[in-house]
Amino acid sequence: MDILFLGTSAGTPTKTRNVTGLALIEEVGRAWYLIDCGEATQHQLLHTSLSLHDLQAIFITHVHGDHCYGLPGLLASAGMLGRKEPLPIIAPAGIEHWIMATQQMSQLYLPFELIFVAVESLTYWDTPRWRVDTIPLSHRVPSFAYRFNESQPEPSLDSEKLIREHIPRGPLWGQLRKGIDVIHDGRTLRSSDYLLFRNAPRCLVIGGDNDRPGLLSNACQGAQVLIHEATYTQEIAAKAGKDVGHSTAADVASFAQATGLPNLVLTHFSPRYQTATNQGLSLEDLRNEAAACYEGHLFLAEDFSRLRLSKTGQLTSLA
């Protein structure tokens, strides 16, 4: 499973960071999922190999514009590209009414069905390879995290055993890996005898805007990755005053440390943090604040950052 960031800025876009959007990409085939859809998410997709034909479902964390204003344009473009497959949209209930109002206003006819699922009344959503749980968070509006749990970890081939038994590499191995029994030298080889289910199910937790990371305590048990907003450093959050509804880098990192999370990915940075560090606030301020509280693998997302969660649960940066 790959994690591809399409937008990592909070509230407004910058020249180098779009507002929130994240693609989860299956390792086999072309299927992918979209989590949040800020304005111009479809524009970001033009710079990837992802197709709107292969989009399996959209998950929206909350109704703020920087997480959903890209939906109408993305749906319209999917329609103009000729998508026919129904598209589930798991989102706060208000999104359904808004999309319908948008379609009516702009006379947008879609050649595919939208299947709206209100996240408020959903406990989990099943995909062929993942069960997606929902977890309520704390923000100025109802906000949710999505926990992707691998339903059936993919087995690996017991290549040592195959070699030991002199079964030649090639198509035979491929079929055994796919669960297909084969005949070799007159005897039937049962796929299940050559598959190893040694990997724990993968699990990643993707938060929406949230000022109480502790709400994810249970959800993060056994998770390999938490992707969470870190809008501010503590200093700036204090200046911004109460009720910002967001977490600081320190908040999230301390939570991840206490929970024993092996990998923490921070995103959704206030535009005041710049990549260039010559003057003003820098993303390094966020990194340093988090690193001071957390001993696991820490990643700060950038637009088009691509991370790979391997079958064995290791997270590595590809780009």
Added chain:
Amino acid sequence: MDILFLGTSAGTPTKTRNVTGLALIEEVGRAWYLIDCGEATQHQLLHTSLSLHDLQAIFITHVHGDHCYGLPGLLASAGMLGRKEPLPIIAPAGIEHWIMATQQMSQLYLPFELIFVAVESLTYWDTPRWRVDTIPLSHRVPSFAYRFNESQPEPSLDSEKLIREHIPRGPLWGQLRKGIDVIHDGRTLRSSDYLLFRNAPRCLVIGGDNDRPGLLSNACQGAQVLIHEATYTQEIAAKAGKDVGHSTAADVASFAQATGLPNLVLTHFSPRYQTATNQGLSLEDLRNEAAACYEGHLFLAEDFSRLRLSKTGQLTSLA
């Protein structure tokens, strides 16, 4: 007056062309106007020197998403940047309801007032320097052109006369140019005696989507510039079938030729026309088709093309 294209693609964005948006920029001060606001118009603005604080009004030609889906995000960002000035939005009536529904759904509070003006019942809109007329067009939904007419052409200083009368260059000239009478060598110089109103009022016509350019016949009398969609060549329009609601390059160019328009700017190109001409359809096909019908100055817009309409009514390309 400068014309800055923020998006020149029809229907969907491409890697190099955004959906429709166009800025008209006053030559004095920082004031500007936005005509249409496709998704990610605010993103395009980040690559210009234009500020949402200086935006005087937004004009929307019609309700299709590629002309208005960028409004919510642009308004939200203007709010987050602290805009206080009221903002007039001249648009089809459905836009007002949709923006209100969007604000309600996403709990978007704006610190400035939106002044909605339904284009259907408007004959003209006045700005300090331009009177903007509306002209109904022909499209699948009600669509409008906006004709910007200079209310009071800016005078030029009669520098020959000033030199002849030995009035020294500098602050005195500047005040006379601004319409201020000054005292020099004990005598009062009246500004009006030194100003020349020799330029005809400038006029530019900006069309929305439209399959009958002839509807702009009256509006284009005396206009220096027509900016009009040319979504297809004739060949592709014929393949697309009836009721596309759009003009071909030949349609618009023939109209401009018949009307004697000195400058024609084509925009809103189908994404199937590419800049690279190695294979498939090319923008040069559109240019060639138009050039075969039109003898005036022909421009094909690109994103961030900037054209200047001088005080004397000449149109030149700046970028």
